[in-house]
Amino acid sequence: xxxxxxxxxxxxxxxxxxxxxxxxxxxxxxxxxxxxxxxxxxxxxxxxxxxxxxxxxxxxxxxxxxxxxxxxxxxxxxxxxxxxxxxxxxxxxxxxxxxxxxxxxxxxxxxxxxxxxxxxxxxxxxxxxxxxxxxxxxxxxxxxxxxxxxxxxxxxxxxxxxxxxxxxxxxxxxxxxxxxxxxxxxxxxxxxxxxxxxxxxxxxxxxxxxxxxxxxxxxxxxxxxxxxxxxxxxxxxxxxxxxxxxxxxxxxxxxx
Amino acid sequence: xxxxxxxxxxxxxxxxxxxxxxxxxxxxxxxxxxxxxxxxxxxxxxxxxxxxxxxxxxxxxxxxxxxxxxxxxxxxxxxxxxxxxxxxxxxxxxxxxxxxxxxxxxxxxxxxxxxxxxxxxxxxxxxxxxxxxxxxxxxxxxxxxxxxxxxxxxxxxxxxxxxxxxxxxxxxxxxxxxxxxxxxxxxxxxxxxxxxxxxxxxxxxxxxxxxxxxxxxxxxxxxxxxxxxxxxxxxxxxxxxxxxxxxxxxxxxxxxxxxxxxxxxxxxxxxxxxxxxxxxxx
Numbered sequence: 001x002x003x004x005x006x007x008x009x010x011x012x013x014x015x016x017x018x019x020x021x022x023x024x025x026x027x028x029x030x031x032x033x034x035x036x037x038x039x040x041x042x043x044x045x046x047x048x049x050x051x052x053x054x055x056x057x058x059x060x061x062x063x064x065x066x067x068x069x070x071x072x073x074x075x076x077x078x079x080x081x082x083x084x085x086x087x088x089x090x091x092x093x094x095x096x097x098x099x100x101x102x103x104x105x106x107x108x109x110x111x112x113x114x115x116x117x118x119x120x121x122x123x124x125x126x127x128x129x130x131x132x133x134x135x136x137x138x139x140x141x142x143x144x145x146x147x148x149x150x151x152x153x154x155x156x157x158x159x160x161x162x163x164x165x166x167x168x169x170x171x172x173x174x175x176x177x178x179x180x181x182x183x184x185x186x187x188x189x190x191x192x193x194x195x196x197x198x199x200x201x202x203x204x205x206x207x208x209x210x211x212x213x214x215x216x217x218x219x220x221x222x223x224x225x226x227x228x229x230x231x232x233x234x235x236x237x238x239x240x241x242x243x244x245x246x247x248x249x250x251x252x253x254x255x256x
Numbered sequence: 257x258x259x260x261x262x263x264x265x266x267x268x269x270x271x272x273x274x275x276x277x278x279x280x281x282x283x284x285x286x287x288x289x290x291x292x293x294x295x296x297x298x299x300x301x302x303x304x305x306x307x308x309x310x311x312x313x314x315x316x317x318x319x320x321x322x323x324x325x326x327x328x329x330x331x332x333x334x335x336x337x338x339x340x341x342x343x344x345x346x347x348x349x350x351x352x353x354x355x356x357x358x359x360x361x362x363x364x365x366x367x368x369x370x371x372x373x374x375x376x377x378x379x380x381x382x383x384x385x386x387x388x389x390x391x392x393x394x395x396x397x398x399x400x401x402x403x404x405x406x407x408x409x410x411x412x413x414x415x416x417x418x419x420x421x422x423x424x425x426x427x428x429x430x431x432x433x434x435x436x437x438x439x440x441x442x443x444x445x446x447x448x449x450x451x452x453x454x455x456x457x458x459x460x461x462x463x464x465x466x467x468x469x470x471x472x473x474x475x476x477x478x479x480x481x482x483x484x485x486x487x488x489x490x491x492x493x494x495x496x497x498x499x500x501x502x503x504x505x506x507x508x509x510x511x512x513x514x515x516x517x518x519x520x521x522x523x524x525x526x527x528x529x530x531x532x533x534x535x536x537x538x
Contacts, residue, residue, distance in 0.1 A: 038353060041351075041352075042349075042352050042353075042354075159370065159371055160369050160370060161369065162369075162370060162371045162372075163362060163365060163366045163367075163368055163369065163370070163371070163372060164366060164367065164368075164369065166354075166358075166362060166366070167362045167366040170348060170352070170354060170359070170362075170399075171343060171345075171346055171348075173341075173343040173345065174341065174343055174346075174411075174414070175366065176316075176318055177316045177318070177336070177339070177341040177343070178336075178341075178366055178367050179317075179333075179336060179367060180366065180367055
């Protein structure tokens with residue numbers, strides 16, 4: 001290992017089991033997130049995605065309270081959350097955000113309650129720190145089949161719904177005119193989003209767990225994500241504008 | 257106007273009989289009846305709020321209504337393979353990863369589940385359709401980066417690729433400058449004559465459409481009058497439709513519909529939605 005890396009990472013960091021698990025689970029979650037995320041952006045439902053991540057805390061802390069697997073907690077909480085969002089049933093984009101906000105508020109309230117109960121019923125010293133630094137959500141290799149199953153559900157849903165979902169994401173009116181059940185397709189997509197976010201939230205826990213010596217875990221998370229983002233920006237293919245139209249002015253500036 | 261209605265009068269591609277719709281207790285459409293023959297180019301003219309979009313939603317089966325709607329002689333089904341539709345509102349982010357050819361391809365099979373398998377036949381069909389609407393030049397550009405006129409052409413290709421018998425266009429000229437609008441109208445006239453597709457195109461201004469439409473359906477205060485332009489756009493017919501006097505003026509082949517006498521104007525000022533707007537000569 002190079003001296004630079006050795007200053008940051010403990011010896012044997014890359015060969016340790018938790019790191020290997022975190023890397024593989026992270027890779028799977030990244031693939032699922034990439035596929036589902038495209039539709040999140042087209043549909044303008046980024047807020048729902050963000051909220052589901054936060055609501056994962058509710059699931060994770062609830063599962064810890066019951067002694068159930070953390071991934072089940074994330075999954076159940078996210079699916080329950082999207083079900084309530086659908087039940088509120090506002091379809092206009094801004095109205096949808098309202099439904100998301102209501103569910104997010106309830107979810108965070110429940111999360112606070114569960115975290116409090118976790119510290120009361122699990123008489124562990126430093127339980128709060130366990131939770132804050134993520135080791136609460138650490139996983140073992142036995143969770144990997146479940147991770148793969150969750151991924152298959154999310155990717156399978158997107159693949160099955162692909163064409164009707166794409167058209168209803170671009171224009172609900174065009175889709176409805178063709179007899180596509182827009183509402184049902186949207187609900188199916190939210191389900192895939194819930195599963196994808198559950199996976200992602202779970203992965204954050206494993207990454208936090210596998211962090212190096214002495215450095216705050218958030219440093220690694222932020223640095224890695226930022227490095228990936230920069231790399232993606234540099235490697236982005238420069239699409240040439242078609243000859244018949246002017247260059248796209250919105251494509252030029254790098255994103256902030 | 258230009259061209260006679262097709263002579264083979266067998267089954268109308270669309271027939272509405274006494275269609276009425278009320279939304280929240282307010283009557284939007286009252287006993288609207290008209291028929292469109294195969295290959296006919298029909299203008300649906302009415303001011304904003306006259307019920308044009310509601311009428312389209314009824315034809316598409318998205319809005320429950322009393323009365324009957326027959327497509328090709330049969331009651332409509334949930335999916336309407338006979339109808340192609342171009343909505344009024346279409347806004348796509350320039351960054352949305354969707355190329356022109358993707359949107360046209362979705363017109364072919366968006367109702368099917370699963371991912372479209374690439375095939376030579378599918379690609380050829382999409383290329384032909386892009387060619388038909390002069391969209392080859394931006395076939396691989398993102399739809400969100402196209403101009404309004406270009407997007408209209410792509411949406412028309414999306415609607416036509418499944419070979420419908422009736423094409424519905426909701427205010428396609430509303431957001432276009434005059435040359436782009438004329439381009440779209442000319443394109444529609446050409447394609448529909450070539451492929452014998454009936455067109456129902458809505459507009460709040462009839463003049464840009466007068467050179468190409470065979471018939472007109474004039475919508476005012478929820479009621480409709482239909483026929484050739486000369487039959488419908490007359491002082492007597494439109495006055496009866498609006499429920500008060502309007503004047504129809506012909507100026508160099510263009511038509512101007514003007515609300516009645518000054519006293520009546522003041523009288524109807526609080527019924528703005530039922531008052532005919534003055535059509536501006538372009």
